[in-house]
Structures are given as structure tokens and as C-alpha cells.
Amino acid sequence: MQRYAEPLARLIEELRKLPGVGSKTAQRYAFYLLRSSDEDARALAEALAALKASLRLCSICNNVTDVDPCAYCASPVRNQRLVCVVEEPTAIASVERTRSYQGVYHVLHGTLSPLHGVGPDQLRITSLVARVEAGEIEEVILATSPTLEGEATADWLAGLLRRLPVRITRIATGVPAGSDLEYVDEVSMARALEGRREL
Numbered sequence: 001m002q003r004y005a006e007p008l009a010r011l012i013e014e015l016r017k018l019p020g021v022g023s024k025t026a027q028r029y030a031f032y033l034l035r036s037s038d039e040d041a042r043a044l045a046e047a048l049a050a051l052k053a054s055l056r057l058c059s060i061c062n063n064v065t066d067v068d069p070c071a072y073c074a075s076p077v078r079n080q081r082l083v084c085v086v087e088e089p090t091a092i093a094s095v096e097r098t099r100s101y102q103g104v105y106h107v108l109h110g111t112l113s114p115l116h117g118v119g120p121d122q123l124r125i126t127s128l129v130a131r132v133e134a135g136e137i138e139e140v141i142l143a144t145s146p147t148l149e150g151e152a153t154a155d156w157l158a159g160l161l162r163r164l165p166v167r168i169t170r171i172a173t174g175v176p177a178g179s180d181l182e183y184v185d186e187v188s189m190a191r192a193l194e195g196r197r198e199l
């Protein structure tokens with residue numbers, strides 16, 4: 001790799017740590033920033049500093065927030081008795097985009113993954129169990145991904161919550177909207193058949 005002046009090399013090294021960014025992309029970004037105005041560069045630096053300084057996790061649902069409790073947990077119009085359990089805060093945006101969910105959330109910050117050393121202790125579940133135990137929740141929707149690890153996490157959570165008086169549901173999986181059945185894989189097709197509903 002070409003040798004750059006120290007500040008530039010340092011920026012490239014930091015950018016390279018971002019997901020999906022290799023050496024070449026990191027160099028391109030660094031040179032782009034070098035050419036950008038002082039104002040733009042400062043705005044980016046300030047946004048990065050503020051990210052760590054002002055964001056924290058909601059003490060109720062573990063969502064990333066700048067106010068505690070977060071906007072969902074503090075909302076008087078959302079159904080606080082309906083909780084959607086997701087792996088990461090980014091999944092909340094996917095659910096919100098549907099505009100059809102009016103409940104609140106609980107973020108696990110991961111999935112069970114014995115291969116990567118992630119056990120129940122690494123997931124954030126204490127506050128969820130406490131809320132269910134306190135009788136504050138009517139239904140828990142397990143909305144972890146339909147991957148091996150997401151399914152294992154949903155099964156494990158269902159087992160944990162089953163002893164408590166709460167309705168436990170799992171999101172349906174199956175055939176994606178707009179897809180041609182000819183090209184759907186057998187696992188998705190099997191799930192679609194399992195999750196069929198009365199019309």
C-alpha cells in the first residue's frame with residue numbers, strides 16, 4: 001500500500017474498520033473528505049462525536065435513544081402492553097415502515113450463537129422478563145430473523161416466558177411478496193404452507 005501522510009493514513013485505517021469498506025473504498029472516502037469543505041468535514045466529525053456522547057440505551061426496551069425512556073416507551077398513544085422483540089435497533093425501522101404496528105419494542109442486541117460464544121447472559125432480556133412478570137404485558141411478538149440463530153433465540157425466549165401469563169407469538173415467514181413461486185426455496189415454501197391462514 002502507498003504511504004500517506006500520517007493524518008490521512010490514520011483516517012484510512014479508521015474507515016477500513018467499517019463494515020463493507022475495504023482498503024480501496026477507505027482510500028476513496030478519505031480523499032473525498034480531504035477535498036470536501038472544512039464545514040462538511042467538521043459536520044461529520046461533530047456528528048461522530050455526538051453519536052457517542054449523547055446516545056444511550058433506553059432503560060426499558062434497550063433501543064438506542066437520546067432520551068430515556070425512548071420515544072416509543074414514553075408514548076401515550078402506543079400500546080405499551082404489546083411488545084415486539086427484535087435482534088437489533090435497526091429492525092425497529094423495518095417494523096415502523098409498515099405503519100401497521102402500534103405496540104412497543106424490546107431490543108436483544110444479538111441472537112444466541114454458541115459458535116460465536118453468545119449465550120443468554122450476553123443478550124438483554126432482564127428488563128423484558130421483569131415487565132412480563134409484573135403483568136404489564138399482554139403479548140410478546142418474537143420478531144427475530146428466520147435464521148438458524150434467530151429461530152433458536154425465539155424458541156429459547158418462548159421457553160423462558162411460557163411459565164408467565166403472557167401471549168407469545170412468532171412472526172410468520174414464507175414467500176416474499178412479489179416473488180415468483182417457481183424460484184422460492186423449499187424452506188420458505190414449507191414455512192409459507194405452515195403459516196397459511198383461513199380466507
Ligand SMILES: [Zn+2]
Pocket residue numbers: 058059060061062063069070071072073074
Ligand atoms: Zn424504550
